[in-house]
Amino acid sequence: MARITTRTLTIPITKGSNDAIHPATSVAMIKRLRRTDLPIDTIELARFLIGKMLVHDLRGRRTSGRIVETEAYPVGDAAGHAFRGKTGRNAPLYLARGHAYVYFVYGMYYCLNVSSERAGIGAGVLVRALEPFEGIDLMKERRSASSVRDLARGPGRLALAMAIDLRYNGVDLCADPSLWLGVSDSEYHGVVSATTRIGLSRERGRPWRFYERGSAFVSARRGRQRSA
DNA sequence: TTGGCGATTGGCT
């Protein structure tokens, strides 16, 4: 199967029953994103990450997917974990853009964020959903066999499918050997839409959730779906 | 030291 080189990978696409594979693509190369590729602005980064790849590769057990949904938590946002200043928990948000901030929520799920500003400024982008690409069987094991559509649809499911936990808190996603951000040589995303964020009790009106319009791999609000 | 609650999810009514 795929031979791993330092910066570029050749990936055979795994066909599965429910897989919605990007049309017209049979083999894709994923190249690491460098820090200089990332916009230095939380909201811009949230939009930029739609269509990019998230890759996890630990001891050859490799999973990856296209990011189809993000949320921005910029400086000054009362819903952001950095709003009340730096603490032991949120410190990775203050690292230079491109570092992972992983937090534990509701006593059972992890969520992955990408730090988004210059070092010393606390803000981040929550990665909420992936379109699974490689390692679909492995994701199914970790998630105890759900449909491909549901494997990484939602931040808690995404972290479980990608085996992301506190071990990755603070790692540099532009340098870490196991968890990293990339771009496919057949990079594709459709129309990126913005709506209000999900699951908040404060700052509910901010249109800082970004997603690929029409993607079946995007998470949805409970109850009535709203758009903006 | 305490207790309310959370950037969620799965299961049940």
Place this chain on the structure above:
DNA sequence: GCCAATCGCCAAT
């Protein structure tokens, strides 16, 4: 639509 699971964080005591 509603609720439980489950635990670390942090504001308030």
